[in-house]
Amino acid sequence: MIRTPHKAGALTLSQTGPAALLQNAGRHKIQHIGFCESGAADEHAFFWANTLLANALNQCALEITLGPFECTFDKDTRIAITGAADTITLNKQAVLPWSSVKIKAGDQLHIAPPKTGVRSYLAVDNGFLFDDPLTQEGAMVPREKSGPFGGEVFSKQQQIRYPLATKHKTVASRATPRRFIPDYTQPLLLEVMLSYQHEQFSEEAQEQLWRSEYIVHQDSNRMACTLSGPAINYDHRSLLSEGIALGAIQIPASGIPIILLKDRQTIGGYPKIGCVSRIGCSALSQRRPGQKVRFQASSVEDNQTRLRAFTDFFSLAHV
Amino acid sequence: MSKIVTGFSVTFVNELSLRILFNTPASTDEYRSRVSLLAYCRHSLLEEFTHQISDVICSYNTLLINTVHIASPPQLLISQLERALARYLHQYSHQAHETLPTKHVMVPVYYSEETGPDLARLAHAKNMSQQQLIEIHSATSYTVCALGFAPGFAYLGFVDNAIAAPRLTTPRKQVNKGAVGIADNQTGIYPASSPGGWNIIGQTPTDMLQREHGTEQVCPVEVGDTLSFTPIQREQFIALGGILA
Numbered sequence: 373m374i375r376t377p378h379k380a381g382a383l384t385l386s387q388t389g390p391a392a393l394l395q396n397a398g399r400h401k402i403q404h405i406g407f408c409e410s411g412a413a414d415e416h417a418f419f420w421a422n423t424l425l426a427n428a429l430n431q432c433a434l435e436i437t438l439g440p441f442e443c444t445f446d447k448d449t450r451i452a453i454t455g456a457a458d459t460i461t462l463n464k465q466a467v468l469p470w471s472s473v474k475i476k477a478g479d480q481l482h483i484a485p486p487k488t489g490v491r492s493y494l495a496v497d498n499g500f501l502f503d504d505p506l507t508q509e510g511a512m513v514p515r516e517k518s519g520p521f522g523g524e525v526f527s528k529q530q531q532i533r534y535p536l537a538t539k540h541k542t543v544a545s546r547a548t549p550r551r552f553i554p555d556y557t558q559p560l561l562l563e564v565m566l567s568y569q570h571e572q573f574s575e576e577a578q579e580q581l582w583r584s585e586y587i588v589h590q591d592s593n594r595m596a597c598t599l600s601g602p603a604i605n606y607d608h609r610s611l612l613s614e615g616i617a618l619g620a621i622q623i624p625a626s627g628i629p630i631i632l633l634k635d636r637q638t639i640g641g642y643p644k645i646g647c648v649s650r651i652g653c654s655a656l657s658q659r660r661p662g663q664k665v666r667f668q669a670s671s672v673e674d675n676q677t678r679l680r681a682f683t684d685f686f687s688l689a690h691v
Numbered sequence: 692m693s694k695i696v697t698g699f700s701v702t703f704v705n706e707l708s709l710r711i712l713f714n715t716p717a718s719t720d721e722y723r724s725r726v727s728l729l730a731y732c733r734h735s736l737l738e739e740f741t742h743q744i745s746d747v748i749c750s751y752n753t754l755l756i757n758t759v760h761i762a763s764p765p766q767l768l769i770s771q772l773e774r775a776l777a778r779y780l781h782q783y784s785h786q787a788h789e790t791l792p793t794k795h796v797m798v799p800v801y802y803s804e805e806t807g808p809d810l811a812r813l814a815h816a817k818n819m820s821q822q823q824l825i826e827i828h829s830a831t832s833y834t835v836c837a838l839g840f841a842p843g844f845a846y847l848g849f850v851d852n853a854i855a856a857p858r859l860t861t862p863r864k865q866v867n868k869g870a871v872g873i874a875d876n877q878t879g880i881y882p883a884s885s886p887g888g889w890n891i892i893g894q895t896p897t898d899m900l901q902r903e904h905g906t907e908q909v910c911p912v913e914v915g916d917t918l919s920f921t922p923i924q925r926e927q928f929i930a931l932g933g934i935l936a
Contacts, residue, residue, distance in 0.1 A: 401745060402746070403746040404733070404746060404748055404749065404838065404913065405838050405843060405900075405910040406838050406843055406910070407842045409746075409757075516841070516842050517883075565704065565705055565706075567704035567705070567710065613837050613839065613840075614751065614753040615710070615749075615753065615754070615755025616755070617705045617710075618705060637839060638748055638838075638839040639748060639750050639838075639839035640839075646704075647704050648705075649705070649706065650705065650706055672703040672705070672706065676706045676761045676762075679707075679761060680763075683760075683761075
């Protein structure tokens with residue numbers, strides 16, 4: 373558990389946008405009683421935010437949906453902002469996203485609503501602190517009222533504490549090389565591992581999924597990405613509820629696929645044709661309503677290889 | 692105890708999660724013994740693969756295993772799990788049942804029209820008195836077949852056919868915390884106020900999510916445990932901390 377030291381800094385929120393939440397790399401040993409995995413919706417941007425500060429990769433950061441976001445810091449620290457944020461000011465002076473930024477006591481940070489993408493990550497040196505005896509992991513789930521701060525989305529005037537700057541950490545400023553910064557306006561091709569009930573779907577139904585173009589629907593959130601587009605036919609009887617893995621593509625009665633994300637329910641009884649890759653789920657979490665999504669079948673092995681390269685990259689970038 | 696299964700399959704569903712599907716039980720009794728086996732497998736897996744497995748979700752006939760790192764090579768993990776599960780199944784079928792990690796929990800329920808908005812309608816539809824319905828509901832020892840939908844929501848199998856009833860056609864916007872309901876041949880307890888479509892026949896003062904010793908919230912039951920309901924009166928309900936809406 374993270375205990376708040378006696379001396380700590382605090383940021384005070386003055387604008388939070390629709391939802392600002394602390395998120396980590398996901399919760400463990402909690403799903404068997406029905407608490408969701410949770411964790412940063414976009415792991416790519418989240419890991420970069422921690423990497424830019426040489427933080428442990430699972431340190432919790434603020435996940436800011438859209439914006440505008442504004443806060444004031446009362447002690448020196450360093451921050452990094454990644455993800456959707458494109459227009460950031462510190463005391464009304466422009467600062468760059470995807471880079472580490474020095475903060476002085478009294479600095480005011482403003483993040484304008486981004487032009488593309490959905491979620492921004494604000495990390496601080498050594499991660500945010502919370503001293504909640506009822507929770508051990510820094511991921512907040514409003515629906516469950518679980519996690520630090522009772523899981524409720526942050527409101528104006530709330531304070532979040534952070535540790536004071538340490539001397540022994542590298543203070544070299546870092547920036548994400550341009551080639552690693554995604555363009556969230558690109559149409560998305562999602563890798564799908566066929567699994568669960570895929571054998572119960574007809575060939576035509578599977579073909580329909582591969583050849584159709586879907587549009588991200590406005591009901592999408594941290595639980596699931598809902599789509600609009602052609603229905604996938606499934607004519608088997610109802611199923612028993614079972615554990616749901618990240619990225620599961622659920623086909624409800626309407627036939628229109630739903631992709632289950634980090635805050636998904638732990639069990640569910642709808643048929644599932646397979647799972648979107650973990651990297652794909654991160655990219656999908658940055659797509660806005662109206663953006664285009666397609667699916668393509670790929671093997672578990674290929675996706676494991678890609679995910680291993682992704683996690684190795686951040687583990688190595690960290691040292 | 693019904694015959695123990697031997698058939699199961701282990702497959703990756705995504706990069707880090709594996710699904711174990713057991714052969715289909717033929718009866719509700721077989722489902723009850725199956726989830727007890729699932730609970731045994733879950734505990735054994737978490738013990739044996741403690742650094743590899745972060746979560747095991749049991750539900751009716753399946754286990755979903757989440758791993759922390761990508762297995763190297765993945766096929767090796769599948770064969771390790773297959774061997775481990777075959778061993779657990781063998782141990783389970785040869786083990787005295789006292790040593791299984793399951794428990795029985797008694798849950799007090801204030802059955803009434805005041806706490807059970809569907810009690811009168813359901814009793815009428817089933818051609819019985821409210822008292823008869825209460826007696827049937829509280830006479831069975833139920834098995835926790837799955838936990839989920841919301842944290843601490845236990846799917847309890849199975850209710851006597853005489854009181855089984857389909858979900859409401861229009862779910863209620865608000866079901867009270869502790870509400871005890873019936874949906875088809877299952878019964879369950881709402882751990883927190885939420886929307887819901889089960890037929891509500893009473894309310895328990897017992898918290899299905901408890902906070903103990905400064906830890907995360909815990910649930911008094913896990914999949915495979917058994918649970919039975921004890922009828923209580925209004926005064927006891929209030930004395931036990933029950934809150935009437």
